[in-house]
Amino acid sequence: MRTIAPVVEKRWETPSTVTLRFDYAPLARPGQFVMIWLPGDDEVPMSLSYTSEGRKGVTIKAMGETSRHLLQLEPGTRVGLRGPYGNTFDLSPRRLLVVAGGSGGAVVAPGAEEVRRKGGSVTVALGATTAKELLFRERFTAMADGGLEIATDDGTAGHRGYVTDVAARLVKERSFDAVWTCGPEVMMVKLVRSAEEAKVPIFCSVEREMKCGIAMCDACAFGPYHVCSDGPVFSGERLRDIPDFGQFKRDASGRRVRA
Amino acid sequence: MRTIAPVVEKRWETPSTVTLRFDYAPLARPGQFVMIWLPGDDEVPMSLSYTSEGRKGVTIKAMGETSRHLLQLEPGTRVGLRGPYGNTFDLSPRRLLVVAGGSGGAVVAPGAEEVRRKGGSVTVALGATTAKELLFRERFTAMADGGLEIATDDGTAGHRGYVTDVAARLVKERSFDAVWTCGPEVMMVKLVRSAEEAKVPIFCSVEREMKCGIAMCDACAFGPYHVCSDGPVFSGERLRDIPDFGQFKRDASGRRVRA
Amino acid sequence: MADLSTTVAGVVLPRPALLASGIWGESGASLAAAFRAGAGGVVTKSIGVKPREGYPNPTIEQFGEWGMLNAMGLPNPGIEEYPKEIGQALAAGARVVGSIFGGDADEFAALARKMEATGVHALELNLSCPHAKGYGSEIGQDPQVLAEVVKAVKKATTLPVWAKVTPNTQDTALLAEAAEKAGADAITAINTVRALAIDPVLRRPVLAHGFGGLSGPAIRPIGLACVWKIYERVRIPIVGVGGITTAQDAYEYILAGARALELGTAVATKGINVFREVHEGLGRLLDEAHFATIEEAVGQAHRK
């Protein structure tokens, strides 16, 4: 059930982030992910940052060994792909706020583009540690008819501080049908609170250890759910009942450890 | 891949022949056969004497143990069915001669009916040891716009003697696009000769030992062909190149023995 | 409708199909969810002495609809951490079978004691993982070593002990006989079948570990043969597992001699509702055959 496909395009998005594109036919919808196998190394989950019919893409941030190896791939190198797996963002909101931190932009970008294409309005709050690390700045600018607001930890661009501050202000000041977010879990926990206060439905893309990808091995257990099939997109409502959110994750042995 | 189905109708056709009907969905075409399993006993090939969409039928003559057991089945008893297997009669002839001996009528009847239904003309030569053993006399009468001629070994009905004599006369006197036949192999050998002389294409339904029914086990080897998949219907042309026809068959161990 | 409850060595199960070990079994919340979704009980992931990460990915490969290969490498949080998870499953009202694996009889015995303390209703000994070196098959393929493990565990606990045997042997029933003689209270059959997937483009095994265990429909006829043979040679109850995906599959295992069932791969391919579907369908099949209970149907295909 794996497809072996060569990387056909590589693009450095930030000094620590790369987009790899490959021709992978299976239909995918925004929010879904693939398991990408780097032979001899590991197989890891990556959201599809490009979900179009033929040429798909993932956007990878250097975290540990495997992601760093993925960053070093050059066009022509073959990887294994399976999926897409998981659920998707609901594309019906007319007024959408997207809040992306770190590599999270990779997860929310294709869905936000679709909302825009369907005539919805998209506002983006984009955060990173520093200006150079802002992911998809141009891509978000192009789609954000509702404006793109930026936050960096070091203040090298936009608001100095957390993107959650920017987002909290936006949901308070303006009207949205939905908030989508992906980024560090602490960030998403804060956002869920802000969205709840503002009574806007919020959807978070959550990350957990993944092995099978098909709701079998329990590696991605998240409350009574499996991130690989019930997620990765969870509503704020649902997250309220999952004590692990923002608190615990499971390591590769299944032990519950501090997130 | 087996269907277990109860016998839903039973009808004595002759003192030694019974038709069993069952509801068996798979599409079948005239000439094809099923493997019918009598649990605890054996599984044997039987041509479909009724090929209509829902309710199918086989017509069985008592030969040995299994066929005798099949004759004793009452409605409600369950048998196993798989198939249909094998090739079919070509239904295009406009003027068809059907020559049936013994239980052979079971094999040719449904196809001949179809030819008639499509507007073709059907002539039937029907043979048996004695009048009471004439199979499907009424059924053939109903379809035989070209006439039904009868032969019995003991002269209790029609011509006294072999149906081959009747058939030889018919192909000489009249014009046919095709001859179909099923019956004892010696009979079919003679008919092939008559048809060749009259330059009429002839098609014989051949019987051989059968086990798998799907061209795997070689039990039904017949020259370079398998009766279960290349047959049971063979053209006279093809039969000319099969020295076994009328001469040899294989027993259950695969030994070539006199037919 | 026929009564779907069944009893395995004193453990009463409301419904016969349990969650197989290694599926949804690392976390208590998942075990509880499987039970709520209709499983008649849940078998935990096989738990060892220490936390174990298992093998790197890829750990699974799917073959169409008919098979699945896995070499997870027995990842598990270890027996010290795991009781919390079991607590959650028990709290949900689930019948819980604690699965354990070890490197020798002493390890098994120690694990059994700790597992018993968690409150599980029975123990399943994983004597059969086909790919974890030093565990499973190496222990489970030798009837003598297997018997020692069973004896040690029986001594260490008062819980019913289910011995899960491997099909990767000449005669699985021989292992079952050894387990019975050593005191096992039930036999679970079968675990996965040793197998391999190769990627032809990359020219290497697909799974990081190389070999894996085949599961799913492909092994159903193999599991049925094992259960059949075991039924003819032991008297203790049999829990049938291997490729069960539909009610009919479950029924066939019962007719071959199984008193309860476990579903693994089907949970991934059909979703957790498979338990409800299997149980509903099984009820209908039993009704049609005029069996009032599972018990009545067990082994009925053996009658001549």
Place this chain on the structure above:
Amino acid sequence: MADLSTTVAGVVLPRPALLASGIWGESGASLAAAFRAGAGGVVTKSIGVKPREGYPNPTIEQFGEWGMLNAMGLPNPGIEEYPKEIGQALAAGARVVGSIFGGDADEFAALARKMEATGVHALELNLSCPHAKGYGSEIGQDPQVLAEVVKAVKKATTLPVWAKVTPNTQDTALLAEAAEKAGADAITAINTVRALAIDPVLRRPVLAHGFGGLSGPAIRPIGLACVWKIYERVRIPIVGVGGITTAQDAYEYILAGARALELGTAVATKGINVFREVHEGLGRLLDEAHFATIEEAVGQAHRK
């Protein structure tokens, strides 16, 4: 295009995929037809001392597209009658491997002598039929008995001897090692896997014999694992068989260590043209991978 010829223990085969034993193998005309349809060679039905009718029907059961169960019971015309059939296959120009089965080493040796006299190019010893009582597995599962058979046959003939081993054992490679040590010139792996089908309505085994042997795609990952292991442990060539249906399947077996292949079930499910399809596809796969010969590709998945 890559050169598809391959050599197994001195026997040069124009193409690597042979007709497996028991398929189209009772009659010389069928063997010849398989060769003409593109098979690189043909293995005969396993032939014994006397004619044997085999088991009553039903002798086969099909599982969807992925598997087949059979218990033919080794029907065969016996070694006295069979030479005529082989003559026909040889006359068609086919490479013919004569398969034999017996109850002990002496019987195998006697059969080997008679088979040699027919002019076959090699012998395959069926040490692995999983359902014929007294033959096959009972002999083939014990490395010592297996070695005796191989030795006796080697003494009785000058032909290359292929030992066909069973997967119904703890470690198929152990059997292969025993065969190699005893003088076998090649290993054929694998025969069918012991399995069972039950009819749920009739509540009885489907096959008249009860147990049968599973073949087809379902056993491909099992066969691949066996070939892989054997390749790591013996030096004589391996003939891979088990579930090969496509060129890719064949290629995977080659990468795992097979130097030639046999196709059985695929002949029934895909038709006899499967040989042509597999060979054409295999040529393309070898070309894409820049292998000029089969030889170059053998075992390449083992390289780290």
